[in-house]
Amino acid sequence: MTELISEAHNKAICTSLAVFKATNIIDFKIEQVAREWDAKKIAKLDEERKQMNLFKQPEDPFEVVNKLPYKFSYVLEDNQGVHSKMMIEDWEIGQLFWNCLARHEGNEAKAVEDVRKKYYDDFAKTKDLYLFLGTSQLHHYVSKNPFMIIGTFHPKVESQLSLF
Template sequence: MERRKILITTKTYPSISTKYKETVCTAGILLDEDEKPVQWIRIYPVRFRELEFDQRYKRWSIISAEIERNEKDFREESYRINDTSISVIREIGTKNNWEERKSFVLPLQFSSIAEIQAQRKSLGIIKPKSIENYFLKKTDREWSSKQQAVQDQGDLFEPSVDLEKIPYQFGYKFTEIDGVKHSYTISDWEISQLYRGCRNRSKYSTLEGKENEAISKVKQKLEDEFLSKKDLYFIVGNLKNHCKVFMIIGIFYPPKTAQKNEVQTLSLFDL
């Protein structure tokens, strides 16, 4: 393995793995020694909730870690990581309307999903021509029996906290610059955490009331605030076993207009 620098741009909500029990797929930008962007990268597996506290990188952190190409994954951006080797170097802030973040991300922008596929890539950032609407879909409330069995395999020395299943998927319907329309769900951990945080702070006494309030606040964020105040880009990636199927794995949302000094990201999103 080789130690390299990576800018973390997004991480997905944890998933259940029969091999690693619980993992997080992280997307970012591989950097050279001078911290210049080289290419998009996917690092896996990361047992995020088992990392030492000072290794739990936030989004927009530059980390150093031992990585190598994942030869079992045909997608060239996929790398294996030694998650015990992770060291957080620094965080990239939002000064001057996200100027520094843009300097890393926008040079690696694609025009469309079609361009990503034409270049035989599986990961990248695009800017939709228009966003028609936000949508919500219900999903299973419980993990499958196989996934639950993995969680039930307790550790005698370090019992883990069960991973919560989010019973909703959020997403956007949008049109690309080439006129192609898409309806993509969002797997970004930030959005799942926004939902969980709003539900847990709700003053309603019933679960239904708490969930409805949380859903309303997620809609307010993704539909009302993001579509009116943010210059939205989508970080998209495909599925290993379904290479033509893409989803939104992260949202890049600098402000549409200049604001005073520094635009603060939501505290709910500080993961």
Template structure:
């Protein structure tokens, strides 16, 4: 393994694994010794919540760690990591409207999802031409029998960690710069955690009311705030067993610089019209 610097750009919500019980996929940018961006990478598998506290890297941190190409994954961006080697070097802040974050991320921007596929890549960042709408839809309320059996397996040497099943899927329908229409779900841990936090903190009496309150908070974030106030980009990644199926694994959202962007009119999911910017 080789020790390298990595910018942590996003983490996905934990998923259930037959081998590892739970795993998290981390997408980031491989940096050279001077912290110049080199390429997008994927760190997988990693049992993030089982890491020592001093190694649980926050989003937008630069870490140093021993990594190597994952020879069991055909995707060139996929790397394994030595958990015990992780060192958190520093956290990149949002000063000057994400100036430093932009300097590390946007040089590796792709034109579109089609561009990513044509270049044989499996992860990257894109800027949609037009976001047509935010959506959410119901999913299974419980883990399936196989998944639950994995969670129920005891381990004498590790504490049991519950993974809450989120019974909703959030996403965007958008038009890319090459004219293709896409409908991608969002697996960003931050968004799933927003739903969980709002539901668990709700003072409503019934589960249905708590969920509806949480759904509204997520809508306000992803629709009212992000579409109206943020210069929104999507960090996207594909599925190992379905290379042409992509999802939004992270959101990149500095504030809009309104003087440089033309206005357009959209209608949101509740039928209200508001001004937004063409992305």
């Protein structure tokens, strides 16, 4: 991670996307966050959308998706023994939460436990897990660690037969 962060902060290199394999996934954190979007931000986005063309109203209505009431993160260790906490910003983890919530008829405790089971017990402990990392323009040069997890990948391990 140290090398990736250094490359991200270096304006000559400016690494903003990477595939990363942690040496060890130590923990999976689940934190409650605000349940509603900031009304001022939503209004600003709607106004900006309307300003795209002054003479034509947008054909698609402005729809706000449900806000995920939890933040999910991995605590991981890299090949230098450095520990990092990295937020998972992948839409798939959010959709998994909503699907689990529906399956458990609104029971959030069971839904987040299912998310933990999939991302920690399954992905992190039984799979060959790789993380797709990305930065945001806002935090790229100023954040201590500008990377967040934007996806996961766990290639299927297939045994190969030896001909010799």
